[in-house]
Amino acid sequence: MLQAAVAGLISGGAYALLGVCVVLLYRMVGVLNLAQAAVGVFGTYVMLVVYGLGWGVWTGVLLGLMAGALIGALLGSIMSKWFSEAPLQTRSSVTIAMLIALLTIGLRVFGSDLRPAPDLFGNSSLEAFGVVIPTGAIVVIALAALLAFGIGRFLQRTKVGTWLRALSERPTAAELLGIPAQALTVGVWAVAGAISSIAVMLILPTRTPDFTVLTLLILPAMAAALVGVFKSFGITIVGGLSIGLIEGLTSSIGSIAPFRQIIWFAVMLLALLYAQRKEVWDAAR
Amino acid sequence: MKASGKLGIAITLGAGLLFGIASVQAQDKGPIKVGFIGGQSGPFTQIEPAKIVKAYFERINANGGIQGRKLEFYSEDDQTNPGLASQGARRLVDDIGVVANVGSASALECSVNGAYYVQKGLVSIQGTGVDPICFKNANISAVNTGPFTATTLILQYAAKQLNKNKICAFFAQLPGLEPAYREAVIEFEENSGKKVVVQDYSYTPGSDPTPLVLKAKQVGCEATLFAGSDAFAISWMNAVKTQNLLKASTWMFIGSTYTEAFAKVMGSSANGSVVASEFEPYLGQGKALADWSDLSAKNGIGKTSFSLGSYLAAEIFVNTIKTIKGEISRESVTAAFKSMKPYKTPLMGTPFTFGSAASHRSNQSVKILEIRDGAYRLAYPGWIKLESKK
Numbered sequence: 001m002l003q004a005a006v007a008g009l010i011s012g013g014a015y016a017l018l019g020v021c022v023v024l025l026y027r028m029v030g031v032l033n034l035a036q037a038a039v040g041v042f043g044t045y046v047m048l049v050v051y052g053l054g055w056g057v058w059t060g061v062l063l064g065l066m067a068g069a070l071i072g073a074l075l076g077s078i079m080s081k082w083f084s085e086a087p088l089q090t091r092s093s094v095t096i097a098m099l100i101a102l103l104t105i106g107l108r109v110f111g112s113d114l115r116p117a118p119d120l121f122g123n124s125s126l127e128a129f130g131v132v133i134p135t136g137a138i139v140v141i142a143l144a145a146l147l148a149f150g151i152g153r154f155l156q157r158t159k160v161g162t163w164l165r166a167l168s169e170r171p172t173a174a175e176l177l178g179i180p181a182q183a184l185t186v187g188v189w190a191v192a193g194a195i196s197s198i199a200v201m202l203i204l205p206t207r208t209p210d211f212t213v214l215t216l217l218i219l220p221a222m223a224a225a226l227v228g229v230f231k232s233f234g235i236t237i238v239g240g241l242s243i244g245l246i247e248g249l250t251s252s253i254g255s256i257a258p259f260r261q262i263i264w265f266a267v268m269l270l271a272l273l274y275a276q277r278k279e280v281w282d283a284a285r
Numbered sequence: 286m287k288a289s290g291k292l293g294i295a296i297t298l299g300a301g302l303l304f305g306i307a308s309v310q311a312q313d314k315g316p317i318k319v320g321f322i323g324g325q326s327g328p329f330t331q332i333e334p335a336k337i338v339k340a341y342f343e344r345i346n347a348n349g350g351i352q353g354r355k356l357e358f359y360s361e362d363d364q365t366n367p368g369l370a371s372q373g374a375r376r377l378v379d380d381i382g383v384v385a386n387v388g389s390a391s392a393l394e395c396s397v398n399g400a401y402y403v404q405k406g407l408v409s410i411q412g413t414g415v416d417p418i419c420f421k422n423a424n425i426s427a428v429n430t431g432p433f434t435a436t437t438l439i440l441q442y443a444a445k446q447l448n449k450n451k452i453c454a455f456f457a458q459l460p461g462l463e464p465a466y467r468e469a470v471i472e473f474e475e476n477s478g479k480k481v482v483v484q485d486y487s488y489t490p491g492s493d494p495t496p497l498v499l500k501a502k503q504v505g506c507e508a509t510l511f512a513g514s515d516a517f518a519i520s521w522m523n524a525v526k527t528q529n530l531l532k533a534s535t536w537m538f539i540g541s542t543y544t545e546a547f548a549k550v551m552g553s554s555a556n557g558s559v560v561a562s563e564f565e566p567y568l569g570q571g572k573a574l575a576d577w578s579d580l581s582a583k584n585g586i587g588k589t590s591f592s593l594g595s596y597l598a599a600e601i602f603v604n605t606i607k608t609i610k611g612e613i614s615r616e617s618v619t620a621a622f623k624s625m626k627p628y629k630t631p632l633m634g635t636p637f638t639f640g641s642a643a644s645h646r647s648n649q650s651v652k653i654l655e656i657r658d659g660a661y662r663l664a665y666p667g668w669i670k671l672e673s674k675k
Contacts (some may be wrong), residue, residue: 003499004496004499004500005494005523006366007493007495007499007528008493008495008496057444090484094457117519119527125527125529132527132529178655205520206494206523206524207491207492207494208490208491208517208520209516210490210491210516214491247496248496251487251496251497251499251500252500257485257487260492261492271587
C-alpha cells in the first residue's frame with residue numbers, strides 16, 4: 001500500500017510543476033492556460049528527437065527546455081500583442097485555440113511513431129524501509145518545492161518581481177509608469193514553457209509516449225491549481241502531490257482502482273466546495 | 286414546347302437507361318473489383334496493408350490476371366471511425382460492386398459491417414481483425430490469431446511450456462474488448478485446469494502502470510501478461526525496471542506489442558520478456574517470408590505484422606478464386622470460400638479455413654519470441670497451438 005502511494009509521487013510532482021505554471025500565468029498575466037501541458041510536451045518531443053539523433057540526453061534536455069521556452073514566448077507574444085486588453089474569458093478561450101494548434105502541429109512534425117524515451121536518471125531508485133523510491137520522484141519533488149519557494153521570494157524581493165506584481169494588479173497603470181509590460185508577459189510565458197517541459201520530461205518514462213495523451217496532463221494540473229485557488233504556489237504543489245499520492249493509493253484498493261485516473265475530478269469538486277463554503281447561495285450564483 | 290420538352294427528357298432518360306444497361310453488360314468481363322477497409326489515418330494508422338495488397342494484385346495483373354481479367358483494388362480509409370467504416374463498406378459493396386473484401390486491417394470494421402456483409406452475401410478475408418466480431422461472423426474470416434485467442438495461447442504457454450502456476454493477466458481498457466478477453470481467460474482455465482490469479486482491466490491508455498506492476502509483485506505472479514499496444518507496453522516495462530522487478534515475473538505480451546519499435550525502445554531493459562507473434566515472426570529470417578519481403582522491398586513498403594497479414598489474405602484470395610470454374614462474381618467468390626478446403630501456409634501454425642460455419646477462428650497458433658538486447662529471438666521452436674480439452 002505504501003509502495004503504491006510512493007509510486008504516485010512522480011505523477012504528483014509533475015502535476016504540481018504544471019500546476020505551478022498554470023498559477024504563475026494566471027496570477028501574473030491573467031490567463032488560464034489550457035495549452036500549458038501541450039507546450040511542455042512539445043519541448044519534450046524536441047528532447048526526444050535530439051536524443052534519437054544520438055546527441056546525448058542532456059543536450060536533448062537543454063534544447064528541449066529552450067524549445068519549451070521559445071514556444072511559450074511565442075504564445076505569450078501573440079497574447080500580449082493581440083489580446084492584452086481582452087477579458088480573462090476571451091484570453092483563456094484563445095488558449096484552447098493554441099492547444100488545438102499545438103496538437104495538430106505536434107502530430108505533423110513528430111508523427112505518431114514511438115520514440116525511445118530516455119529516463120533522465122537511468123530508472124534508478126533508492127530503497128528505504130522496504131519501499132522503492134524512484135530517483136525521478138525525489139528530483140521532481142525537490143524541484144517543485146524549490147520552485148514554490150523561489151517564485152515567492154522572487155516576486156517579493158526583486159525589482160522584476162515588483163514589476164510583475166504591479167502588472168498583475170493594475171496592468172494599465174503599470175504600463176503607464178514605464179514598466180515593460182510586453183517583455184515581462186513574454187518572459188513569464190517563456191519560464192512557464194520551460195518548467196512544463198521539465199515536468200513532462202520527468203513524467204514521460206511512466207507514461208505512454210503519445211503526444212495527445214501527454215497533453216491531457218493539463219487536467220490534473222488544473223485540479224492542483226484549483227486546490228491552491230489559482231493563488232498560492234505552495235498549496236498548488238501540495239495539491240498536485242496529493243492527487244498523485246491518492247492516485248497511487250487508490251490503485252491498491254480493488255473496488256475503486258479502475259477509477260483512479262479521475263481522482264483529480266473529485267479533488268476539483270472538493271476544492272470548489274471548500275472555496276465556496278462561506279458564500280451565500282444567491283450571491284455565489 | 287412543353288410536350289416536346291417532356292419528350293426530350295423521356296428520350297434522354299431512356300437513352301441513359303439503355304446506355305447504363307449496356308455499360309453494365311460491358312463490365313461483366315471487365316476487371317475483378319476487390320475492396321479493402323482499414324485505418325490509414327487517425328488513431329489506428331496502418332498504411333502498409335493496403336499497399337501490400339495492391340502490390341500483390343499488380344503483380345498478378347502483370348502476369349495476365351485471373352481468367353484474363355485484371356484485379357482492381359479499391360481501398361477505403363475508416364480513420365477508426367465507425368461512421369466512416371460503414372460508409373466505406375457501402376461505397377465498396379453498393380456503388381463499386383466489389384466481389385469481396387481482402388486484407389482489411391481495421392480496429393472496428395468487423396463490428397460495424399459484419400451484419401451488412403452477411404446481408405449482402407459478401408465475404409471478407411480480414412488481414413488483421415481486432416474486434417471480437419472478426420472472429421464471430423459467418424462472412425468474415427481473419428487470417429490473424431487476434432488478441433483473444435492470442436491471450437489464451439500465451440497463457441497456455443506460461444502454464445504448459447514454462448510450467449508456471451501463478452499466472453496473472455492485465456488488459457488495457459479499450460471499448461468493447463473486455464467481454465472477449467474474459468472469454469479468452471475462461472477458455473484457458475477450462476483447457477489447462479489452472480486458474481488465472483489476477484485478472485485486471487483497470488489500465489487506461491496513458492496512465493501510469495506502476496500500481497499494477499506493484500500489484501503483480503504483491504500477488505507473486507510468476508508469469509504476467511499485459512495486453513495492450515506497444516506504446517502502453519513500453520511504459521509498463523519502464524515501471525517494471527524502475528521497481529526492479531524484471532526478474533520477479535516472466536513478463537508476457539501479445540501480438541500488438543510485437544513491433545520493431547518496442548524491442549528497440551526497451552533495449553536490454555526488457556531482456557527475458559516474451560511476446561506472441563500471430564504469424565511466422567515478421568522480423569525473423571524464416572524462408573516462408575521470402576516472397577513477402579521481396580514484394581515489400583520492390584515496392585518500398587515498410588515491413589509490419591499487419592502488412593504480412595494482409596499479404597497472406599491476398600494470397601489466399603487469389604489462390605481460392607483461381608479454383609472457380611465459371612464466371613468470377615460476388616456470388617461465385619462467396620460460394621468458393623464457403624466451400625473451400627483448409628488452406629495450408631507456412632506463415633500460419635494452423636490452416637486457414639472459411640467454410641459455412643457461423644463463425645471462423647482459423648488461426649489458432651502463435652510463435653513465442655523473447656526480447657534480448659533490443660531484438661527478438663525465438664523462445665520456443667515450434668508453434669503454440671490451441672489445446673482444447675474436448
